[in-house]
Amino acid sequence: MTSTPASPQDAGTGASTLAERARLVVTSAPISQREFADRIGMDPTALSKALRGSRRLKDHEIAAIAQVGKVSLRYLRTGEGRPPTPRAAARGAAPRRRADTLEPEVRRAQILEATARLIARRGFHKVRVADIAHACGTSTGTVHYHFPTKDDALRAALLYYADRFHTRLDAEFRTAGSTVEKLRRLIEVQLPAGEEDVEEWSVWVQSWNEAILDPTLRPGQSGVYARWRQVVLDLVRACQREGMAADADAEALTSRFTGMVDGLAIQVLSGTGGMSTARMRELLLDAFAPHIRLR
Incomplete structure (x- = not known):
């Protein structure tokens, strides 16, 4: 018995999640996954994680995947609409040399993320505008349009990571059961433990x-x-309203804690004094003592 070839619509039937549909779009493209990542301005490792479902795709990344992969946003988000043409069916077509032009807001977000990532990993003075343009698959002129100077790029990168930090912190606070628990969560988010923490x-x-x-x-x-x-x-x-640290100077406690966070993190990052993230955590848990006890 012969089987009937799957139609293009059938090809997307099994892609029930956003990650699965994104993976189908990427694998159907007539370019490698690494080149696809370059064209949408994503780190190849981050794209791989997203396609496996272990990293959430951001709105501008979804828009870029849809545009470069030639599918609608509706399909990518909901599974409704025309799925991508499988790569085997498109072998006769010559691959495009350039990615399609992205919408300005998508392109700016793409450039911002690439700029922040490159500065974090290579250093401000080692990143060239050409490096940013290459990472985004665009021109240096486009990069300059969104960020006229490298100082503008550094400011934007700082705001990018600050916003990301506060987004993570807000998510932690929503599930914390008390103010003391929020302080504990704050300490955990501050630790330079993972790759994204170190970049920030x-x-x-x-x-x-x-x-x-x-x-x-x-x-x-x-x-x-x-x-x-x-x-x-x-x-x-x-904490003071809840009866803790009633006689303490809140401003002084805050300054002591923030100063400790900064100094200890620099020691961890630079490998100074044998400081580790575990030791940093222990010291910060005692930073408010004896006024506020976190353990």
Whole structure:
């Protein structure tokens, strides 16, 4: 008995999740997965994780995958509509040399993420505009359009990682059962334990260094720092309203804690003094003692 070839619509029937549909789009493209990642401005490892379902795709990444993979956003998000043409059916067609032009907001988000990642991994002074353009599959002119100078790129990278940090922190706080638990969660999120944590800290420390040398960068750096410090201060004052640290100076406790976080993280990242993330955690858990006990 002969089997009937699957139709293009059937090809997408088994793709029941966003990750599965994205994987189908990528594997159907007439280019390698690495080149696909370059064209949409994603790190190849991050794309692999997303296709396995272990990393959540962001809105601009979904839009870029749909555009480069020549499917509709509706299909990618819901599974409704025309699925991608399998690669085998498209062998006769010559691969495109360039990715389709992305919508401006998608392109800007793509450039921002690539810029932040490159600065975090290579260092501000080692990243060229050409490197950013290559990572995004676009021109240096397009990069300059969105970020006219490298200082603009550094500011944007700092804000990118700050927003990502606060998003993670908000998610942790939503499931914390008490103010003390929120302080514990805050400490965990601050630790430079994983790859993404190290990238955040890398840009943060580099922004400090550049702000020391260039006063024009200080307002942006100070604004990001003030936002984080306010989170700590609000938690300390919440503890005071709950009867803890009643006679303590909330501002002083906050300054002591934030100073410890910064100093200990730099020691971990630079391999100074034998500091480890485990030791950093232990020291920070005692940072508010004896006024607020976290263990």
